[in-house]
Amino acid sequence: MNWRLTGRFLASVVLIVILVVLSNIVLLVLSLVVTTQTKWDESAINEKTSSAEAITSRFHEQIIIANDQMTITDKGKAELDQHNAWIQILDEDGNQRYGYRLPVGIKEKYAPIDIIQMYKYKEIDGDTTVFIGGKQAGERHYSYFIGFKNRNLQRHVLFYDVRELVQVFNIGSIVVLIVDGLIALIVGYFFSKRLTKPLLSLIEGIRKLANKEYHINYEPVGVYKDVFYNVNYLSHELRAAEKERKKLDAMKEEWIGNVSHDLKTPLASIQGYAEMMKDAEYDFSREEMREFAEIIERKSLYLKDVIEDLNLSARLKNKGLRLRKMNTNIVSLVRNVVIDTLNDARYADRNMEFGFSDEVINVEMDEILIRRAITNLIYNAIVHNGPAVHIKVSVEKGQRTQIRIEDNGKGMKVEELDRIFDHYYRGTNTGELHKGSGLGMAIARDIIVAHGGEIKVNSLLGHGTKIEIQL
Structure with missing residues (x-):
C-alpha cells in the first residue's frame, strides 16, 4: 500500500511539476518577447551611448x-x-x-x-x-x-535597471501564480478525488471505533487495502478487549463480593464475642475469656493480612514500592520459609521437601518481599491441593538463581493457568483453608518482576504444578 500510494502521489506531483514548468517556460518566452520588442530600440541606444x-x-x-x-x-x-x-x-x-x-x-x-x-x-x-x-x-x-x-x-553578466526588472517581475509573477495555481488545482482535484473517497469511509470507521462501535468489516481493496485490513484487525482486537474488560469487571465484582464476605465473617465474630464479653449478664470463666480473646486475635490478624495484601498489591501495581535490597543468602531465606510453614499447626502434617545446590547463594533482594512471594507460592500449593500432596522446594545456582516449587497435586486447567497471576482471580480448586484476598499469586508475580526476575508456571491437570523463579 505504501508504494502504491506513494507512487500515485509522486506521479501526480511530477505531472503538476511538468505542467507548471512548461507553462512557466511559455510565459517566460512570451514575456521576454514582449519586453524585448518594446524595449529593444531604447536598450540598443542606451547600450551604445x-x-x-x-x-x-x-x-x-x-x-x-x-x-x-x-x-x-x-x-x-x-x-x-x-x-x-x-x-x-x-x-x-x-x-x-x-x-x-x-x-x-x-x-x-x-x-x-x-x-x-x-x-x-x-x-x-x-x-x-x-x-x-x-x-x-x-x-x-x-x-x-x-x-x-x-x-x-x-x-552581473548583463546590466539592468532594477526598477524595470521589478516591474516586469511583479506582472509576470502574478500571471505565473495564476496559471500555476489553476494547473495544480485541476490536477490535484482529480488526484484527491481518487484518494479521498476511500478516506471518507476510513474516517467514518474510525469515528465508529471511537464511539465503541466495534462491529466494522471493510473489504480490503484498492490503494488503501492495507489500511482497511488494519482497521478490520483493530476492530477485532477492540471487540476482544471489550469482551475481556467486561469479563474482568465481572470477575472484579465477584472478587469484591467474596472479599467483602470474607471480611464480614471475621468482623461479625469479633463483634459478637466482644459484645458477649462486655455484657454484664454473662459470667464467663477465665478459660472462656481466653478462648474468646484468641478467636478475636486470630480474626484480627486475618483482617490485617487481607488489608496488607490490598495495600501491597496497589503499591506494586503502581510501582510505588521502594525496594530495600541487601545481599542475602537466598538458601537460608527459603529454608526458613519452609520451616515456618511446617511449624504452622495447620500445615504440620504436610509432606514438604527442601533441596539446594549450594549452602550459600547470595542475591541482591528485598528480603521481606521475597519472603512474602515464596510464602504465597508455597501457601498456594498447600491450599489448592489435598493433605496428601507432596511439595518440593529447591534453590539452584546458575547464571541466574533458580527457585522451584513443585507439587504432585491436582494441577490446573489451561484457562486457569493463563489467569493464575491475574489480580482478583481465585482458582476453582480453592479449599476452605484459602479465605484471603485472592491477590497472593499476583503479589508474588509483581514482587519477582519488581526485582527484575521472571516467574513461569507449568501445570498438567491431575499431575501437579511446577513454578520456576529466576532472580
Whole structure:
C-alpha cells in the first residue's frame, strides 16, 4: 500500500511539476518577447551611448596625457558630472596619477589583488558600482576606475535597471501564480478525488471505533487495502478487549463480593464475642475469656493480612514500592520459609521437601518481599491441593538463581493457568483453608518482576504444578 500510494502521489506531483514548468517556460518566452520588442530600440541606444559599461569603455578618448601629465577633457568631466560618476587613473605600478570627483578615503596605491577587489566587489559603498577601463600611451599602459553612484545600477553578466526588472517581475509573477495555481488545482482535484473517497469511509470507521462501535468489516481493496485490513484487525482486537474488560469487571465484582464476605465473617465474630464479653449478664470463666480473646486475635490478624495484601498489591501495581535490597543468602531465606510453614499447626502434617545446590547463594533482594512471594507460592500449593500432596522446594545456582516449587497435586486447567497471576482471580480448586484476598499469586508475580526476575508456571491437570523463579 505504501508504494502504491506513494507512487500515485509522486506521479501526480511530477505531472503538476511538468505542467507548471512548461507553462512557466511559455510565459517566460512570451514575456521576454514582449519586453524585448518594446524595449529593444531604447536598450540598443542606451547600450551604445549611455550605459555605464559603454561610457567606461570609450572614456579613454577623454583622457589627455602630455609630458607625463594627465587630465581629462571638459566633455569627459561633464559626462561624469551628468552620471554622478568619478574617475581614478593608475599607472602600471598601481599608483594614482589623476582623479576627478574622487570619494573621500579612496586608495592612492593598488596592488593587483586590490584592483580585482575594486572591480569584483563594492569596495566604496553600497550605492557605487565601479567599472575598469584602460588607455595606451606609447609603450605605457594606464588603467582607470570609473565609479557610478547609482543604487539601481547592478553589474552581473548583463546590466539592468532594477526598477524595470521589478516591474516586469511583479506582472509576470502574478500571471505565473495564476496559471500555476489553476494547473495544480485541476490536477490535484482529480488526484484527491481518487484518494479521498476511500478516506471518507476510513474516517467514518474510525469515528465508529471511537464511539465503541466495534462491529466494522471493510473489504480490503484498492490503494488503501492495507489500511482497511488494519482497521478490520483493530476492530477485532477492540471487540476482544471489550469482551475481556467486561469479563474482568465481572470477575472484579465477584472478587469484591467474596472479599467483602470474607471480611464480614471475621468482623461479625469479633463483634459478637466482644459484645458477649462486655455484657454484664454473662459470667464467663477465665478459660472462656481466653478462648474468646484468641478467636478475636486470630480474626484480627486475618483482617490485617487481607488489608496488607490490598495495600501491597496497589503499591506494586503502581510501582510505588521502594525496594530495600541487601545481599542475602537466598538458601537460608527459603529454608526458613519452609520451616515456618511446617511449624504452622495447620500445615504440620504436610509432606514438604527442601533441596539446594549450594549452602550459600547470595542475591541482591528485598528480603521481606521475597519472603512474602515464596510464602504465597508455597501457601498456594498447600491450599489448592489435598493433605496428601507432596511439595518440593529447591534453590539452584546458575547464571541466574533458580527457585522451584513443585507439587504432585491436582494441577490446573489451561484457562486457569493463563489467569493464575491475574489480580482478583481465585482458582476453582480453592479449599476452605484459602479465605484471603485472592491477590497472593499476583503479589508474588509483581514482587519477582519488581526485582527484575521472571516467574513461569507449568501445570498438567491431575499431575501437579511446577513454578520456576529466576532472580
